[in-house]
Amino acid sequence: MSSVAAPVAAPVKAPVVALDRISKAYENKIAVQDLSLQIEPGTMFGLLGPNGSGKTSTIRMMIGITMPDSGSITLFGKPYERASLTRVGYLPEERGLYKKMKVMEQLIFMGQLRGLEPAVASRRAHDWCERMQILDAAQKKTEELSKGMQQKIQFIATLMHDPDLIVMDEPFSGLDPVNTSLLQDTLVELKKTGKAILFSTHRMDQVEKLCDAICLIHRGHAVLSGGMREVKSRYERDRVVINFEGDASFLQHPAIKSFKDYGGQVEIQLHPHADAQDLLRAAANATIYRFELMEPSLEEIFIRTVGEKIDA
Amino acid sequence: MRSIWLIARREYLEQIRGKAFKVTTILIPVVFAVIMAVAILPSKYWGTGKHIAVATQDPALAIRVRDQLVADKEAKITVDVVAPATAADRQKLHAEMDSKQIDGFVWIDAPASGKEQVTYVSRSAGDLTTEDRLQSDINRALVEQRLIDRGNPSSAIASLTGNVDITTMLYRDGREVPSSVLSTLFLGYGMAFLLTFSLVMYGMNVGRSVIQEKTSRIFEVMLSTVKSSDMLAGKLIGIGAVGLTQILIWIALGAILLSSALVTSWMAGMTKPQIPVVEIILLCIYFVLGYALYSAFFAGLAATCDTEQELQQYAPLAAVPVWLSFGMFMYILSNPNSIWSILVSMFPPTAPITMAFRFTAQFPPVWQIALSLALMVLGIYIVLWLSSRLYRVGILMYGKRATLPEMLRWLRYS
Numbered sequence: 001m002s003s004v005a006a007p008v009a010a011p012v013k014a015p016v017v018a019l020d021r022i023s024k025a026y027e028n029k030i031a032v033q034d035l036s037l038q039i040e041p042g043t044m045f046g047l048l049g050p051n052g053s054g055k056t057s058t059i060r061m062m063i064g065i066t067m068p069d070s071g072s073i074t075l076f077g078k079p080y081e082r083a084s085l086t087r088v089g090y091l092p093e094e095r096g097l098y099k100k101m102k103v104m105e106q107l108i109f110m111g112q113l114r115g116l117e118p119a120v121a122s123r124r125a126h127d128w129c130e131r132m133q134i135l136d137a138a139q140k141k142t143e144e145l146s147k148g149m150q151q152k153i154q155f156i157a158t159l160m161h162d163p164d165l166i167v168m169d170e171p172f173s174g175l176d177p178v179n180t181s182l183l184q185d186t187l188v189e190l191k192k193t194g195k196a197i198l199f200s201t202h203r204m205d206q207v208e209k210l211c212d213a214i215c216l217i218h219r220g221h222a223v224l225s226g227g228m229r230e231v232k233s234r235y236e237r238d239r240v241v242i243n244f245e246g247d248a249s250f251l252q253h254p255a256i257k258s259f260k261d262y263g264g265q266v267e268i269q270l271h272p273h274a275d276a277q278d279l280l281r282a283a284a285n286a287t288i289y290r291f292e293l294m295e296p297s298l299e300e301i302f303i304r305t306v307g308e309k310i311d312a
Numbered sequence: 313m314r315s316i317w318l319i320a321r322r323e324y325l326e327q328i329r330g331k332a333f334k335v336t337t338i339l340i341p342v343v344f345a346v347i348m349a350v351a352i353l354p355s356k357y358w359g360t361g362k363h364i365a366v367a368t369q370d371p372a373l374a375i376r377v378r379d380q381l382v383a384d385k386e387a388k389i390t391v392d393v394v395a396p397a398t399a400a401d402r403q404k405l406h407a408e409m410d411s412k413q414i415d416g417f418v419w420i421d422a423p424a425s426g427k428e429q430v431t432y433v434s435r436s437a438g439d440l441t442t443e444d445r446l447q448s449d450i451n452r453a454l455v456e457q458r459l460i461d462r463g464n465p466s467s468a469i470a471s472l473t474g475n476v477d478i479t480t481m482l483y484r485d486g487r488e489v490p491s492s493v494l495s496t497l498f499l500g501y502g503m504a505f506l507l508t509f510s511l512v513m514y515g516m517n518v519g520r521s522v523i524q525e526k527t528s529r530i531f532e533v534m535l536s537t538v539k540s541s542d543m544l545a546g547k548l549i550g551i552g553a554v555g556l557t558q559i560l561i562w563i564a565l566g567a568i569l570l571s572s573a574l575v576t577s578w579m580a581g582m583t584k585p586q587i588p589v590v591e592i593i594l595l596c597i598y599f600v601l602g603y604a605l606y607s608a609f610f611a612g613l614a615a616t617c618d619t620e621q622e623l624q625q626y627a628p629l630a631a632v633p634v635w636l637s638f639g640m641f642m643y644i645l646s647n648p649n650s651i652w653s654i655l656v657s658m659f660p661p662t663a664p665i666t667m668a669f670r671f672t673a674q675f676p677p678v679w680q681i682a683l684s685l686a687l688m689v690l691g692i693y694i695v696l697w698l699s700s701r702l703y704r705v706g707i708l709m710y711g712k713r714a715t716l717p718e719m720l721r722w723l724r725y726s
Contacts, residue, residue, distance in 0.1 A: 065532070092529075
């Protein structure tokens with residue numbers, strides 16, 4: 001006897017956050033204008049832009065610290081309401097801690113403010129401190145700790161109530177590589193469990209490595225948005241890296257717009273629509289060890305889109 | 313509500329555990345006691361233990377003056393008699409003063425024809441207490457001497473010149489209760505001092521706490537969870553509870569101290585101040601309302617500043633009502649029901665302190681207390697409304713102190 005399972009429709013995931021044409025102006029300065037974006041569950045979303053482009057203003061509206069002048073905000077499928085904030089974890093760029101409080105007391109206090117019972121907050125604070133390797137410091141006053149340690153505490157305070165939306169503004173600034181990697185791994189794990197993570201930064205390399213989708217803001221406008229692969233695919237592969245020895249005369253080829261010669265390795269920018277295969281043929285007299293047609297980096301895309309250099 | 317309670321509890325515990333709380337709880341009563349001691353002790357102990365001489369041609373008068381001075385037990389004065397005195401004796405007395413054998417001398421010229429001339433020559437100028445004692449004791453001796461000279465028997469002198477002591481009673485609640493001007497003065501001053509310190513200190517504490525949170529950049533983290541109005545309310549309640557705790561500790565300490573043997577002996581002859589329970593309750597209410605007014609005011613201002621130094625520049629705004637209240641202290645005690653006394657006790661910034669003065673002088677009519685409390689509540693409502701608007705915008709503004717036009721703009725933001 002066999003049974004035929006009824007076809008089950010794949011559940012449609014509602015976006016965790018949806019901003020629809022929101023605008024905000026302070027005095028005569030436009031902070032954000034007609035910005036729309038959506039963040040799906042289980043994705044890491046990069047909000048990019050130079051300093052002062054409107055990233056923090058966008059985030060502040062998203063979590064209700066300020067209200068948009070126009071447009072609408074939907075959190076967890078419902079129009080914005082304060083009650084939804086218990087499902088949000090926000091680590092602002094301008095972040096702080098109560099300096100006189102002990103680490104554990106502080107974490108329990110933050111947990112309680114976000115709706116946890118004291119016992120639950122205490123247990124989770126302990127577990128997170130262990131995970132972040134700061135259990136030894138749990139009974140110390142915050143002001144006695146290093147900046148990196150304090151940052152880990154802020155990180156825990158943002159996550160300990162198990163939020164479904166995690167918003168992090170420049171989360172890795174000032175951290176050493178070991179701790180940056182620890183925090184990045186934690187965020188990737190959380191993403192795999194279905195959490196939506198919004199990640200605001202001007203560090204393109206981190207976004208490129210971690211994010212599934214991006215929105216690039218410039219002077220309050222979204223100038224580029226979409227899935228990471230889709231955004232990159234919009235730009236042609238016009239950069240070539242060649243490792244070679246011998247005859248360098250191919251560097252005079254008309255397909256080359258500019259190049260940087262590092263001695264043994266040369267990075268070439270091709271003219272639009274130039275054929276890289278032509279260049280490979282022209283380099284036949286040299287000994288080629290590597291010939292790679294690179295996709296543009298996010299930073300290049302950004303510079304091309306915005307037309308200005310970003311602060312490193 | 314839960315967040316307000318959590319924030320209030322955090323503020324309360326942090327302040328109670330802090331050094332500043334412990335230090336001020338002990339230090340402020342000590343400072344107060346020192347100020348009171350400095351005010352009281354001179355009248356009691358200054359000008360005692362002097363060694364003087366009385367010089368006159370009439371030995372009987374000299375002895376009478378000496379007896380009067382020595383009879384003044386508080387003065388603990390030593391008196392030499394030089395009689396009948398001559399011009400040469402005056403030189404000798406100068407020499408004794410030079411060698412510091414005596415502190416001064418009284419020279420009485422008593423011509424048979426009439427009015428006596430009395431001179432007090434002293435090594436120190438400005439010894440008002442001794443001068444005061446001499447004035448009354450010598451006058452009394454002279455009056456006694458004149459009475460005897462006019463044929464009155466010595467036995468009648470004491471009854472003719474005897475003093476009477478006035479007992480002051482205060483009529484309150486249909487009863488006469490012992491009272492004294494001095495203890496009323498101390499009580500009024502003490503209560504006002506306590507209120508002022510607490511109001512201004514805790515008002516500034518709230519301001520400082522806002523600045524610290526602004527400096528530590530905790531606001532944005534907190535605002536992603538709680539409303540700015542809840543943060544403000546929690547802070548005001550938490551720090552206010554710390555102030556109430558401190559006041560209750562002081563009241564308890566004061567009650568213990570007043571019933572102690574030390575104070576009983578020290579205040580011998582003075583009437584112990586009586587504070588009815590209803591006045592203590594009213595004082596607590598005035599503290600809570602005054603605190604709410606001042607602290608809401610400072611919280612709003614602090615949100616517009618970036619550093620404690622900037623906030624300090626606003627401190628005179630709180631000092632003016634305090635000066636005004638204390639400036640009217642004596643006036644209110646003497647005229648508790650005058651129109652000016654009533655007006656300052658209705659004006660919310662001066663009401664808590666001036667009402668404390670009025671309580672000690674004469675319990676005001678109930679309608680005046682009710683009106684003053686109602687006006688305070690209204691004042692608090694207005695200040696809270698303004699401050700919460702400044703607070704909401706100011707706590708996320710960093711970099712510089714807001715100017716007046718900027719503050720006015722913030723008030724207009726909905």
